[in-house]
Each structure stands twice: as C-alpha cells, then as structure tokens.
Amino acid sequence: MSMADIIYEIFGPLPQGAPGNEASTLRALDAVPDRDLVCNVLDLGVGRGRTTFTLARALRDARVTAVEIHAPFVKQMAGYASEAGVANRVHIVCGDMGNIEVAEGSVDLIWAEGSIYLVGIERALAIWRPWLRPGGCIAFSDFVWWTDDPSEEASEFWATEYPDMATEVAIRAMGEAAGYRVVSSFHMSKEAHDDYYIPLEERVAELAGCVDADVQQVLENIQREIEVVRRFADDAGYTFFVLQRAES
Numbered sequence: 001m002s003m004a005d006i007i008y009e010i011f012g013p014l015p016q017g018a019p020g021n022e023a024s025t026l027r028a029l030d031a032v033p034d035r036d037l038v039c040n041v042l043d044l045g046v047g048r049g050r051t052t053f054t055l056a057r058a059l060r061d062a063r064v065t066a067v068e069i070h071a072p073f074v075k076q077m078a079g080y081a082s083e084a085g086v087a088n089r090v091h092i093v094c095g096d097m098g099n100i101e102v103a104e105g106s107v108d109l110i111w112a113e114g115s116i117y118l119v120g121i122e123r124a125l126a127i128w129r130p131w132l133r134p135g136g137c138i139a140f141s142d143f144v145w146w147t148d149d150p151s152e153e154a155s156e157f158w159a160t161e162y163p164d165m166a167t168e169v170a171i172r173a174m175g176e177a178a179g180y181r182v183v184s185s186f187h188m189s190k191e192a193h194d195d196y197y198i199p200l201e202e203r204v205a206e207l208a209g210c211v212d213a214d215v216q217q218v219l220e221n222i223q224r225e226i227e228v229v230r231r232f233a234d235d236a237g238y239t240f241f242v243l244q245r246a247e248s
C-alpha cells in the first residue's frame with residue numbers, strides 16, 4: 001500500500017479531516033467583511049465537504065466551488081449536494097488545488113480549512129491573491145504554536161511531524177507581507193479539536209488488529225499526535241485566520 005492509500009484507508013470513513021466544527025466555520029465567516037455580498041466561493045481541499053455545505057447553507061445566494069483530489073470523496077459529496085438540495089449552487093471539482101485555473105479577480109472568498117498546509121501558507125497566499133477581487137478574503141486554519149516557550153516533548157514531536165509550524169504572530173506577519181489585511185485570527189475551541197480527534201481515536205482503535213506494518217506505524221504516529229495535542233493543549237492548536245486582500 002502506498003502512503004496515500006494508507007491515509008485514505010484510515011481517514012476515509014471519518015466525517016472530517018482536520019479539527020473544526022460548524023461553530024468555528026461560522027465564526028470565521030462572520031468575520032468576513034460584507035459577507036452578504038459574497039457570491040463566488042472557492043473551497044479548497046474539502047474532504048467530504050463539511051465546510052462546503054456549511055458555507056452553502058449560510059450564504060444562500062452564493063455559488064461554492066469545492067476542490068478535492070480524492071475521487072471517492074468527490075462522488076460522496078455529489079450525493080450529499082443533491083440530498084441537501086444545493087446541487088445547483090455547489091460545484092464539485094475533482095482536482096489538484098495547487099494546479100487549477102481560476103480567472104483573476106473572480107473570487108469573493110477562498111476557504112481552506114485544514115488544507116492550506118498542503119500548499120504551504122506563504123506559497124498559497126501568493127498564488128491565491130490574484131484570484132480574489134479587490135477586498136476579497138481568504139479564510140484558513142492550520143496547526144499553530146500558541147506559545148514561544150513550548151514544552152520539550154511537544155517541540156520534539158512537532159519538529160518531526162510539522163517542522164514548518166509557525167506562530168500566530170508569524171502567520172499574521174506573513175499575511176501582511178503578502179498583501180493582505182488581517183481581519184481576524186482566533187484559537188479554535190477544545191470542542192473543535194475533539195470533533196476531529198475523538199472519531200480519529202476510535203478509528204485508530206478499530207484498526208488496531210491490522211497486520212500491515214506500514215499501517216501500524218501510521219496508526220502509532222496518529223495516536224502519539226492525539227496524546228501530544230491533549231497533554232500540551234496550551235502549547236499549540238488549530239487556529240483560524242481571515243485575511244482580506246489589501247490594495248497598495
């Protein structure tokens with residue numbers, strides 16, 4: 001099994017692929033200036049579309065284009081969109097968010113919950129900015145250092161698992177340097193973390209008997225992540241950012 005196959009085997013049945021919940025998505029959406037004027041939304045790396053459907057429900061006049069690379073998720077989403085009666089406003093694309101054609105200035109709002117790290121924050125902010133109309137926004141979440149003085153154990157773990165993890169201050173500065181105004185940033189709640197980690201921990205337990213050594217290694221890493229996140233909950237956690245395209 002390739003690493004991608006292992007990841008989709010573990011994460012495939014889970015309701016979401018990153019910390020987050022409806023409350024945090026809506027809190028970030030509320031921070032978007034003139035949100036009622038948003039017509040065109042681009043939701044990137046959507047998994048099975050948790051955020052896509054929340055955004056489509058909240059922005060009743062908007063068209064949401066969701067991009068996801070894993071074809072089985074795209075197929076499931078198409079079914080949900082029809083059931084939810086939003087198929088006319090939710091356009092689902094199976095593709096690579098790092099390599100899509102988007103007309104300059106055509107997007108009001110880019111959403112990337114738990115997925116911006118796949119492109120890299122600095123690179124994503126540079127690539128996505130021309131897609132936004134003047135005053136358009138990017139909302140994204142990522143794992144972020146919450147302290148300048150983390151415990152040694154958490155530092156060691158994240159140095160291997162996510163060496164590029166930045167502080168909130170550094171990401172806000174990155175946004176400003178890339179031509180954005182920081183509208184909001186906030187730490188996501190314990191509930192938003194639990195909504196991801198509790199089902200994930202149950203999935204790890206379910207697969208415990210799996211004989212594939214590579215799968216076992218990945219399961220051990222995930223279990224370790226869950227422990228580190230819980231034990232050092234003040235050191236680092238998921239954080240939301242809302243940035244508005246600034247004009248120079």
Ligand SMILES: C[S@@+](CC[C@H](N)C(=O)[O-])C[C@H]1O[C@@H](n2cnc3c(N)ncnc32)[C@H](O)[C@@H]1O
Nearest residue numbers: 016017018045046047068069070096097113114
């Ligand atoms: C960490 S999950 C987050 C999913 C979702 N945003 C959420 O919060 O539940 C990342 C998702 O991005 C997808 N993905 C990975 N690389 C991608 C790419 N290059 N283009 C589009 N989607 C990608 C994965 O298949 C996965 O569903």
